[in-house]
Amino acid sequence: MKLDKFITDEESPRLIERTREFAEHFFEREGTHGFSHVERVFNLCMHIGREEGADLEILALAAILHDVARPLESAGKVEDHAAEGARIARHYLRSLGYPEEKVEAVVHAIEAHRFSRDPKPRTLEAKILSDADKLDAMGAIGIARVFMYSGEHGRDIDASLEHFEEKILKLKDIMYTETARNMAEERHRFTVKFIERIRREIEGEI
Known part of the structure; x- marks a missing residue:
């Protein structure tokens, strides 16, 4: 994830790198939905987000966190990794004191990234995350x-x-x-x- 290619705000790269380290710990093994998938979705999101005029910080955080609960779903511990991932993301971002409005924007994108289930994406960032996940x-x-x-x-x-x-x-x-x-x-x-x-x-x- 080469953040300086996409985000020039001084604080965002540090936040995003910290979030990357947090998210990577959920993935004990590679595979179809391993962390390499997360990295590709991140790169796709940043490319599409720049072209579409999205909030790149919200989009980056959503991309990195969108599949943190996928290993739990694969192990049969949760039914819907998008819903559980949104819950984990909300708790994590609030623990950092991230602005509540932005927390909910990230959470919605994660909740809505599965094209086969509701909710449908309402925001540009949520739509881009859904698109990037499908493109991969x-x-x-x-x-x-x-x-x-x-x-x-x-x-x-x-x-x-x-x-x-x-x-x-x-x-x-x-x-x-x-x-x-x-x-x-x-x-x-x-x-x-x-x-x-x-x-x-x-x-x-x-």
């Missing part, structure tokens, strides 16, 4: 993550391809921001070409 499921990274997940859960190639059809190929049509829609188009094309190629290889055509 597309393109070359998205393909790698699908097969990482399949390896983690014993899913075969056919089941993986079904997942592309049922979820991944629909993501480009549910982006909120223009910047993300443009990025999604290229990632979608790449994914479609990959699926076409692997299906031909399965049939022995290449």
Whole structure:
């Protein structure tokens, strides 16, 4: 996370780096939703946020904290990592004396980042976080993550391809921001070409 590329306010980088250290402790292992995913979502958020005129500090904090409860959900300890992550983020940011209005802006973005569940994102920052999270499921990274997940859960190639059809190929049509829609188009094309190629290889055509 190269913060000076995105945020020039003197205090923000220190706050964000402290938050990064806090969030990283929740991730004991890598995987489909490891901390590397958080870092990619952060980078996507900063890119989209600059283009869309978002509050980069709120967006950065939301991006870093958005999946802190994902390991708890994976372990069956909580039902919804977005809701639990929002609770953790609220407690953490309040402990730092962060302004309450900004706390709630970060919390809302985390609560609303899952496209398949309510609440829907109301703010620009929440929409960008949702878009960035979806973008990381597309393109070359998205393909790698699908097969990482399949390896983690014993899913075969056919089941993986079904997942592309049922979820991944629909993501480009549910982006909120223009910047993300443009990025999604290229990632979608790449994914479609990959699926076409692997299906031909399965049939022995290449």
